[in-house]
Amino acid sequence: MTEERQDFYEYLRDTKKFPSVWCPGCGMGIFVRALISAIDKSGYSQDEIVLVSGIGCSGRATAYLDFCTLHTTHGRALTFSTGLKLANPKLKIITIMGDGDALAIGGNHFIHAARRNMDITAIVINNSIYGMTGGQVSPGTPQGTITTTSPYGNLENPFDICELAKVVGSNFVARSTVFNVYLMEKLISQAIKKKGFSVVEIISQCPVHYGKRSGFKSAVEMLEWQRDNAVMINKSQETGQQDLPPGKFPIGVMVDREAKSYIERLEEFNNKQREKANAL
Amino acid sequence: MLKSQLLPGNEACVKGALAAGCRFYAGYPITPASEISEQMSSELPRVGGAFIQMEDEIASMGAIIGASLAGVKSMTATSGPGFSLMQENIGYACMTEVPCVIVDVMRAGPSTGSATQPSQSDVMQARWGTHGDHPMIVLAPSSVSECFSLTVEAFNLSEKYRNPVIVLIDENIIHTKEKITIPSPEEIKIIDRIKPSEPPEWFKAYKDPGTGVPPMPAFGTGYRYHVTGNSHDERGYPTNRPDENELLIKRLFQKISRDSGKLQLADAYYTEDATVNIIAYGTVARASLRAVKEARAKGMKVGLLKLKVLFPFMRQTVEKILSKSSKVLVPEMNMGQISREVKRVNESRCIIETLNKVSYEPITPEEIIKKLEEIYD
């Protein structure tokens, strides 16, 4: 077995001053470590990858990482990613979004990027809250939760991001928690390798805005909650996903298929055009 | 030999974009701009470009910015409602200095208004539609021929200054066929963004090279850098430092204002001895020219200044006209948008009269003559 790398300094921007903007205990740091490790193993060079992000705490990840990085507008990261990919299909696009970013303001773009099976790896950091703006209710917030804009408890249902990504046509859909750090890295690795639209939902913790109001005493308690409530998909499949006890949620690979991606269809079209031109 | 042909404004605009090197287009259907998308969808794949119909205009704007960062000249076209949706990302392109071209075929009215009737009511939205302080370049063709030439110009200026450029087209030339002679490719001047000459290790993405316009490498070419709509330092990293904020915003303005002498694109007709001059743009400038010729035949000393650049407002050119006129008439298919700019630079040099028509019909030469007769003394 090759030894696991412990540091990844060449992927961090030395000119950018640490510490990061993230609060102590935030899930973002652990996620970024897993992302870099997955990229390191992917075989792609730093110049072949473009990291795109939206606006939110999660969106800040791109500034620290030494790639071509694009910190876009709130909710629109996938639209910029689509333009980048079509203008230069050789680029590997990895797009990082928050739950509000990807599914409230950016929900339509998320659906359409998946429908096109556009060659983008979309990572949704689901901390069940609007972190950056101070803890308002988000489309990832569970029913009943108290937030700064649901002071009497959230009346709405949250999105099941993976189910959504699945039905609209993504080639790869997976979920991990920040606690399951090796799984998180493995799923990101798998997603990067895929053609078409690949989605990894990361259940993360925002101890400052979500944890505090929901009765978690610390980030560690939130990680323990992740450990105790996430059920690996093969286990959950045995019981059937619907049959998971209340409060439990599946993690692992939800979809892995080889439907033709947008870029594959485009290349096929271009080849046909070329053949036609040559035949003339 | 160059042949003249009969084309509508939308085709001339598409031909201009392709001649300028546009190879990416993202759009969303909207009358009266849909034909531009339709033609782009058929032309771009033939020249190695890419077309995509996005889920809305916000997405179209995001996509063209992304494509431009990958090094490809890109464009979108829309009309009022779509133009409103694009504004946030237009501001993003200003802040991050990503070249791109936005064609807005103006329809009448706020909201859905009237999709098939002409208007010039997006002038101030083109200038100030997105939030925050930013410069903007806005061009206004008055004919099919200018739909071609000013679209080429729009790409050139956006590449030169790394700023989005907006082309405002009146609805009544987008579908109307006119004679146009398209120059041969050798005759068309093309400007491409400047790429960095230093090695990637030394590269600072937003450092002023002295011209105010930093060189711009394409993503994926070995220059790794950060692009953000947040206030940023010369490396492109987010900053809150007052000195860096100020340096950035002032540079954004100055990179264009320092060249204001070169951005004076206007045509003057009969202005030398005129005491009353018209200042107009778009199709209203053509009705104005007819009116001026007829008024001249009646012995009136009137002239016309046709603006092709609306913003940055051509103070130098307009001031010259204001200084030698007793009165200036600004006819517009809106309640008075460019007339505000004319009044702003006038500083009581002469009397400014306006003629505003919002019946969603073009202003006729007769209406302009009538107004000229009223104000002429």
Ligand SMILES: Cc1ncc(C[n+]2csc(CCOP(=O)(O)OP(=O)(O)O)c2C)c(N)n1
């Ligand atoms: C158009 C627009 N609306 C609102 C905002 C304010 N805003 C900034 S971040 C954010 C939400 C962040 O929540 P999420 O996307 O879940 O990411 P997190 O901060 O939790 O990582 C909002 C609403 C904005 N930047 N732009």
Ligand code: SF4
């Ligand atoms: S507010 Fe929450 S999501 Fe944002 S950095 Fe702090 S802990 Fe993380």
